[in-house]
Amino acid sequence: xxxxxxRKSLLVxxxxxxxAAAGVVATAGVxxxxxxxxxxxxxxxxxxxxxxxxVTLTNVGDPITSWRLTWSFGAGQTITQAWNATVxxxxxxxxxxxxxxxxxxxxxxxxxxxxNGTWNNNSNPTPTSFAVNGVTCTGGxxxxxxxxxxxxxxxxxxxxxxxxxxxxxxGSWPTPTxxxxxxxxxxxxxxxxxxxxxxxxxGDGSQEESQDPMFQLAAGATLxxxxxxxxxxxxxxxxxxxxxxxxxxxxxxxxxxxxxxxGSPTFLVDGGGARSASDKVFQHNGAGTLTxxxxxxxxxxxxYRSCGNCSTQYKRSVVIRNSTLTRPGNTVAGIxxxxxxxxxxxxxxxxxxxxxxxxxxxxxxxxxxxxEPTQVGTGADGTNCLYSSSDLTYR
Numbered sequence: 001x002x003x004x005x006x007r008k009s010l011l012v013x014x015x016x017x018x019x020a021a022a023g024v025v026a027t028a029g030v031x032x033x034x035x036x037x038x039x040x041x042x043x044x045x046x047x048x049x050x051x052x053x054x055v056t057l058t059n060v061g062d063p064i065t066s067w068r069l070t071w072s073f074g075a076g077q078t079i080t081q082a083w084n085a086t087v088x089x090x091x092x093x094x095x096x097x098x099x100x101x102x103x104x105x106x107x108x109x110x111x112x113x114x115x116n117g118t119w120n121n122n123s124n125p126t127p128t129s130f131a132v133n134g135v136t137c138t139g140g141x142x143x144x145x146x147x148x149x150x151x152x153x154x155x156x157x158x159x160x161x162x163x164x165x166x167x168x169x170x171g172s173w174p175t176p177t178x179x180x181x182x183x184x185x186x187x188x189x190x191x192x193x194x195x196x197x198x199x200x201x202x203g204d205g206s207q208e209e210s211q212d213p214m215f216q217l218a219a220g221a222t223l224x225x226x227x228x229x230x231x232x233x234x235x236x237x238x239x240x241x242x243x244x245x246x247x248x249x250x251x252x253x254x255x256x257x258x259x260x261x262x263g264s265p266t267f268l269v270d271g272g273g274a275r276s277a278s279d280k281v282f283q284h285n286g287a288g289t290l291t292x293x294x295x296x297x298x299x300x301x302x303x304y305r306s307c308g309n310c311s312t313q314y315k316r317s318v319v320i321r322n323s324t325l326t327r328p329g330n331t332v333a334g335i336x337x338x339x340x341x342x343x344x345x346x347x348x349x350x351x352x353x354x355x356x357x358x359x360x361x362x363x364x365x366x367x368x369x370x371x372e373p374t375q376v377g378t379g380a381d382g383t384n385c386l387y388s389s390s391d392l393t394y395r
Contacts, residue, residue, distance in 0.1 A: 037060055039055065039056070039058075039069070039130045040054075040055070040058075041055050041126055041127060043126075045195075045225050047225070049118055050116060051117055051119055052114065052225060053117065054113075056111070056112040057105075057111050057132070058109070059110070060108060061107065063106045063107060064103075067098050067105065067133060068098075069095070069096045070095050070134075071127040071129060071130045072093050072129070073092045074128075075125055076092070077118065077120075077124060081115060081174065082113065083114050083271070084099050085113035098111060101347055173248065174227060176196060176227050177197050178198070179200070180194075182200060184202070186216070187216050187218070188218065188221045189220075189221050191221070192215070192223050194226035194227070196227060197226070198228075199227065200231075200232075202231065202233040203231045203234070211234040211254060213236055213237040214232050214236065215237070216236075216237050216239070217239065218240070219238075219261060222243040223245070225247075226248070227247075227250065228247065228249045230252075230276070232250075232253055233253070235252065235255050235257050238257065238260060238261070239261060240261035244272065245268075245272070246271040248273050249275065250276075251275060252275065252281060253277075253278075254279060255279065255283045256274045256277060256280075258284075259282070259283070259284050261287060262286060263287060264288050265287060266289050267289070268290075268291050269282070269290070272295055273295060274295075274300070276300075277297070278299075278300075279301050280300070281297050281302070281304065283307065284306045284307060284318065285307045288314075289319065292320045292321075294322050294323065295324075296325070297323075301331070302332075303325060303329065304332065307366070308336060308364050309366060309369065309371055309373055310368065314339065315340040316336075317341065317342045317343075318335070318342075319343075319344045320333065320344070321345070323347070324350075324351060325348065325349070327352040329353075329358050330359065332345070332360045333345075333360070335363060335364065337365065343384065343386065345391050348387075348391060348392050348393070349392075360378075360385070361384075363377040364376060
């Protein structure tokens, strides 16, 4: 019988008007442009020797096209891994610069990035001073002069999708902080924080869908900071609305996660990654909407599939954003247009696909008889498969 440990969860919000804030730069060619911002620094989870943090920068001044956020740690913390920004550290001084997709910030727009770090197990204080592009801000906006750092005005509007929160850097996988042997399904209600330990193993690594899941989440549960080793059985099952945050599958086997439930459940996968899913990564059998963001996957058959032949069928929706998918990989999303499914894509980076062979959206007519569904098309159509070429980046 596995006994799970509860980890202390910290949430520290640094607001411009209260604790700390960072400045943003003036626009070029404007003698008295307004600069200002606020910063939220939130430690989402902490475990012996490590912690995970999300930093959100909101521009309350004039629009900018790039940012460079700086702060200093006060207790010897060290950043080991970062996402959605390039983060460097020299001693206690930290510098985070924007990624290619989140440099444009209109007034009141936000950009978020995250990192994992180490601490001394004694004190992990929140930084008390932030600066953007060399300008320190005290809360509101203030005019800047031509002598201050400048950036040109934005040439394209900022993204309309919500800013990413905790995506992993492409190709970077976390190192387990420990190992937990699993000999049966772990039932989760409330929040289960694995402290970035590796949970293994269950099942035989086959494609049998009758295998037990490693984690069974009750409606409303959260699974976070977990590395799932292979074999992983049938991965994670959600009985209703659930959140999977910073969960990593080293070898998926059958499916990484299966989402169930009737009514209007909402499912969120935020951060993490999956490898070696010869069938599917995410299987959507119930109703509702699944959002996958800030995720990476490689070597998979289908990244997301709305069940094509479940005995009870629903209209299902999926939102996939700010994620990196590396071939080999066949299909990003498969949906059933005859049930009104929708799939929305934004900020998708596809790696190792020079011939554009990966299908972004594959359309089917599903059924409730158990027969194989019939494929009826592929590609964006403005109704069921919602994306444009600007939502895709190939490299």
